[in-house]
Amino acid sequence: MTALLDPANDLPSPEQERIAILERENWKLRRINKALMDRVERSMDYHGNAFSLFQTAIVLESRVRERTQQLEETLRKLEASNSELATAKELAETAQTRLAEAIESVNEGFALFDDDDRLVMCNRTYLSLWPAIAEMIRPGISFGEIARLAAARGSVLSDSSGPDRWVRDRVAQHAGADGTHVHALADGRWIQINERRTRDGGIVGIYTDITDVKERDARDGQERIRLITDAMPALIAYVDADETYRFVNRRYGEIFRRPRHEIVGSTMRELLGEPAYLLRRPHIATVMAGFETQFDLEFDTRSGKRYSQATYVPHFAPDGGVLGFFSLIQDVTERRSVAEALREANEGLERRVAERTAALQQEIAERQQIEAKLREAKTAAEQANLSKTKFLAAASHDLLQPLNAARLFVSALTETEQEAGARVLVEKTDAALLSVEDLLEALLDISKLDAGVVQPQLDDFPLAMLLSSMQAEYAPVAKERGLDLRVLPSRAIVHTDMRLLRRILQNFVSNALRYTRTGRVLVGCRRLTDAVRIEVLDTGPGIPPDKLEAVFEEFRRLEGDRPAGRDRGMGLGLAIVQRAGRMLDTPIGLRSHLGRGSAFTVTVPLGSKQRPPQISSVRMSPPASPLTGARILVIDNEQAILDGMGALLRGWGCQVQVAPSAPAAMGVLPALGGWPDVIIADYHLEDGELGVDAIAQVIQARGRDIPAIVITANRTTSVHERVQNDGYALLTKPVKPAQLRALVTQLIG
Missing domain, CATH: 3.30.450.20 (PAS domain)
Known part of the structure; x- marks a missing residue:
């Protein structure tokens, strides 16, 4: 049996330390005794008498006796300590021998390492696991050195990563000392290693041969x-x-x-x-x-x-x-047979697919021909629709020209003294012309919406501005008919086209006032999550449930208790509303109860910011000063318009000169008696000449600005922007005399 002693046994035990202390004290006593003897001898009076010598000898003897007794006591303690030390040493050797014998009697390999990971002791079974390096394993060798020697001498089987990797992994396992590991040795044996830490920081390992189990x-x-x-x-x-x-x-x-x-x-x-x-x-x-x-x-x-x-x-x-x-x-015979059957089935399927594909291709070709014809038909329809739109626009323009002249003549007649019968005829003529004007405007709006000529101009604006204009525009109408019109205020900011939304609300309110005999009309708003629903509610007769969709069709007017005459409407207002709502992508709603009234709604999205309202160049303020003596220059290529406008303006007390073009206008200026106070010009003149250019020539000749009004039947955005950019006021045909008079008065004032 080979037992490795703990290098810590070379250190002095507690008994040995006690003996060493006693020996040091004995040595000190001897030194003290010698020093006292020397002192006594030096202090003797060699010339003294015999009595003094005798007295000195007695003192010295007493001191020597005391020191001798102390020395003997110390020697007795030293002897007892040596005896105890011998006994303890014998017990330690016996315990170490028994420990070594116990370790050797264990079938497993045993190894103890101190807190510096150096070998303290091991048994022969442990050494037998490493026959190639057993002689090198001695107390004091580190575990890392043992692992490196085992890997270098081929005592263990490492994986493809090499012996260095095995050494690193094994040292890490040993340092962890937290479980069981299994390793294969080069001679075919398998060992199971179980390592645990001791209280003083060392590591004890048990190595078990599990080759038989493996x-x-x-x-x-x-x-x-x-x-x-x-x-x-x-x-x-x-x-x-x-x-x-x-x-x-x-x-x-x-x-x-x-x-x-x-x-x-x-x-x-x-x-x-x-x-x-x-x-x-x-x-x-x-x-x-x-x-x-x-x-x-x-x-x-x-x-x-x-x-x-x-x-x-x-x-x-x-x-x-x-x-x-x-x-x-x-x-794979059966599998191959199945594969062959599948191949044949696939070939048959491919043939059928090819046949079906050919049929589909032929069908697709036929469909492509049909689609081509449909595209041609669609193109023709779109062209026809565009032609219709152009025709309606041209027709509306051409019709508005004489209508505008007629309205001017009728307005001029109303300014003159007439008999009662003639005045009734004039008023009926004016009402008939106004109906024609409403019809033409509605037809023109529908044609533009259907053709996509009108493009929404989305912007953020306060809804209160639009609601207040509804109140101002329809309050007189409601008062005339004995109805209570209430427009509730709103602080909402909406994001939509103000012009189209205004058109929708105008149709809602005008219809409500037209079909409500008694009661009231209410305009209000309901705030939704991300939108505002504008509602126009009336106390009219209501609409039957089966007619709720029909009211949005062109020229559809419900029979029954409806207004007569011009007040009945033409059945185009809600058709325009539906088209405008579809263009703005704003839902249009309708609720109605017979005998209780109806509610028309439009839902518009909320805006993100508030912008100041756009101030129009046309300010509809009430007349600020009389027109008597005002010099007005009228430029229009239609003689009827010139005659009607001249008659209307002269009826207001104005001095008027008319001309069909810019050069002619320059020629009639002397007859006007000075530069005009206001210029009124049609937008489209003869030979492509524009009224804005004719106005500019007169202003350039004078050298300073002259207020001007441009009148046109063209309601496109480009024309309106051109007039506003040039700084002129704008009126659309047919011209309403009251509006014209207010505007001329404002410009002169």
């Missing part, structure tokens, strides 16, 4: 593998690097009609024969190079031709080399 598990695993592979219909074998069979399953032996123990140990060349072996040789070379390979085999049997699929899978060693390969051969 071999038993391996045998059990091989048996399980054998049972599993024998139950499989495929041929399974393991071939080593020398092309020798090391394992085959039961099916392998049945196919080759030989016992398995005869196949195991034979080479592939011997078992398969030369032709079959040469057929497999290229695939054997591939798998031994470390690559999986797969190939097909054919066999002629009594029942016919059979097909198999062989797969070779390499078996790698820890160092990356190839130890052999696994062979798997499966009968």
Whole structure:
């Protein structure tokens, strides 16, 4: 037995330290005794008498006796301590011997390391695990040195990462000392290492040989593998690097009609024969190079031709080399038959698909021809719609020209003294012309909305501005009809086209006032999550449920208790509302109860910011001063317009000169008696000349600005922007005399 002593035993024990202390005290007493003797001797009076010598001798003897007694007491204590030390040493040696014997009696390997990870003691079983380095393992050697020596001498099996990696992993496991680890030794043994830390920071390790357990598990695993592979219909074998069979399953032996123990140990060349072996040789070379390979085999049997699929899978060693390969051969005859049937079915399906594809292609070609014709028809329809829009615009313009002249003449007549019968005729004529004007404006609006000529101009603006204009515009109408019109204020900011929203609300309010005989009309807003719903509610007769959609159709007016005459409307207002709502993507709603009234709604999105309202260049303020003597220059290419406008303005007391063009206007200025106070010009003149250019020529000739009004039947955005950019006021045909008078008065004032 080899027992390694603890280097810590070389340190003095408590008994040894006690003896050392007593020896130091004895030495000190001797020194003190000698010093006293020397002092006494020096203090003797050599010339004294015998009595003094005698007296000195007595004192000296007394002191020597005391010191001698102290020395003897110290020696007795020292002797007792030496006895106790010998006993303790004997007990320690006995305990150490018993510990060493106990460690040696353990079947497992035992090793104890101190807190510096250096070996304190171990048993022979531990040394037997490392025969190549056993002589180098001595107390004081570090665990890291033992691990490096074991790896360097090939005592352990490392993986493909190499011995240095094994040393690092093993040292980390040892430092952790928190579990069990299993390692394979180079001589085929397997050891299980269980390491734990001691109270003083050291590590104690128990090394157990589990080779028998591993071999038993391996045998059990091989048996399980054998049972599993024998139950499989495929041929399974393991071939080593020398092309020798090391394992085959039961099916392998049945196919080759030989016992398995005869196949195991034979080479592939011997078992398969030369032709079959040469057929497999290229695939054997591939798998031994470390690559999986797969190939097909054919066999002629009594029942016919059979097909198999062989797969070779390499078996790698820890160092990356190839130890052999696994062979798997499966009968794929049925699978191949099914695949062949599927192939034939696919070919038939492909033929049918091709036939169907050809039919579909023909159908697609026919559809493409139909679509081409539809596109042509659509193009023709769009062209027709555009032509219709252009026609309506042109017709409206051409109709508005004489209508405008007629309105001017009628307005001029109303300014003159007339008999009662003639005044009634004039008023009826004015009402008829106003109906024609409303009809033309509605037709023009619908044609523009249908053709997409009107493009929404979305912007953020306060809803209060629009509501206040509704109140101001329709309050007189409501008062005239004895109705209570209430417009509730709102602080909401909306994001939409103000002009189109105004058109929608105008139709809602005018319809409500037109069809409500008694009661009131209420305009209010409801705040939604991200929108505002504007509602126009009336106390009219209501609409039947089956007619709620019909009211939005063109020229649809419900029969029954409805206003007569011009007040009945033309049935175009709600059609315009529906088209405007669709263009703005704002939902239009309608609720109605017979006998209780109706509610028309439009929902508009909320805006993100408040912008100041755009101030129009046309300020509809009340007349600020009389027009008597005002010099007015009128430029229009229509003689009827010139005559009507002249008659109307002269009826207001103005001095008027008319001209069909800019050069003619310059020629009539002397007859006007000075530069005009206001210029009124039609936007479109003869030969492509524009009224804004004619106004500019007169202003340029004068050298300073002259207020001007441009009148046009063209309601496009570009025309309105051009007039406003030039700084002129704008009126649309047919011109309302009251509006014209207010504007002229404002410009002169």
